[in-house]
Every structure is written in C-alpha cells, then in structure tokens.
Amino acid sequence: MAVFAxxxxxxxxxxxxxxxxxxxxxxxxxxxxxxxxxxxFTEIEGSxxxxxxxxxxxxxxxxxxxxxxxxxxxADIRPDDRTGxxxxxxARVEERLADDESETGHS
Numbered sequence: 001m002a003v004f005a006x007x008x009x010x011x012x013x014x015x016x017x018x019x020x021x022x023x024x025x026x027x028x029x030x031x032x033x034x035x036x037x038x039x040x041f042t043e044i045e046g047s048x049x050x051x052x053x054x055x056x057x058x059x060x061x062x063x064x065x066x067x068x069x070x071x072x073x074x075a076d077i078r079p080d081d082r083t084g085x086x087x088x089x090x091a092r093v094e095e096r097l098a099d100d101e102s103e104t105g106h107s
Contacts, residue, residue: 001045001046001047001078001080001081001082001083001085002045002046002047002048002051002075002076002077002078003043003044003045003075003076003085003086003089004043004044004045004046004051004055004073004074004075004076005041005042005043005073005074005075006041006042006044006055006058006071006072006073006074007040007041007042007070007071007072008021008024008055008058008059008062008069008070008071008072009021009062009069009070010062010065010067010068010069010070011067011068011069011070012067012068020061020062020065020067023061023062024042024058024059024061024062025037025042025058027054027057027058027061028042028044028054028058031044031050031054033045033046033050033051033054034046034084034086035086036086041072041074042058043086044086045083045084045085045086048077055071055073059071076089
C-alpha cells in the first residue's frame, strides 16, 4: 500500500485554476479510494495499480481541455499491506507533539 500526493494544474489557464483542479479532484473522490485535498496537493491511498490510473484520469481531464499541464507526484510506498496511513501518519506526529506539550508545558 502507499500514500500518493499529487498536484495537477493547467499551466496556461490564467490566474485561477480552481475549476480545472476541482474536476481533477472530483475524479479522485469518485474513485472510492481514501483521499484528502489540501491547498497544495491531493493525497490518495491505495496500491500502485489502484492509484496510478486515478492520477492519470485526473491529469487527462486537464490535458483534454487543451491545456499544457503540470503534474507533480510524491509517494510513500510501504513494503507491507498497512492501510489507514493517510490519517495514521498525521496522528502519530500529533501524538508526539501532544506528548511534548504535556512534558514541557508549552504548546
């Protein structure tokens, strides 16, 4: 299993790319795979074979609209079948921070 972070956007669509990015995110959400969208990336969790076609379809929707397209992909690929890492990785960091706060009294 893996968590992939990707950003796809038209390079020549003008100042606002929200409409095009929304269409790409819609494809990710319709995939049924665990996902989250932030201001910079969309994260999606699954196997390589599940996720890459979704990223491809999300990218192709912008290319088909006639735009030169930027795609950035980052992946955390695990050798085991662990799932839930989309939230699990963040939860472990938050736990450590909470432990630090309780030990030092600083937030």
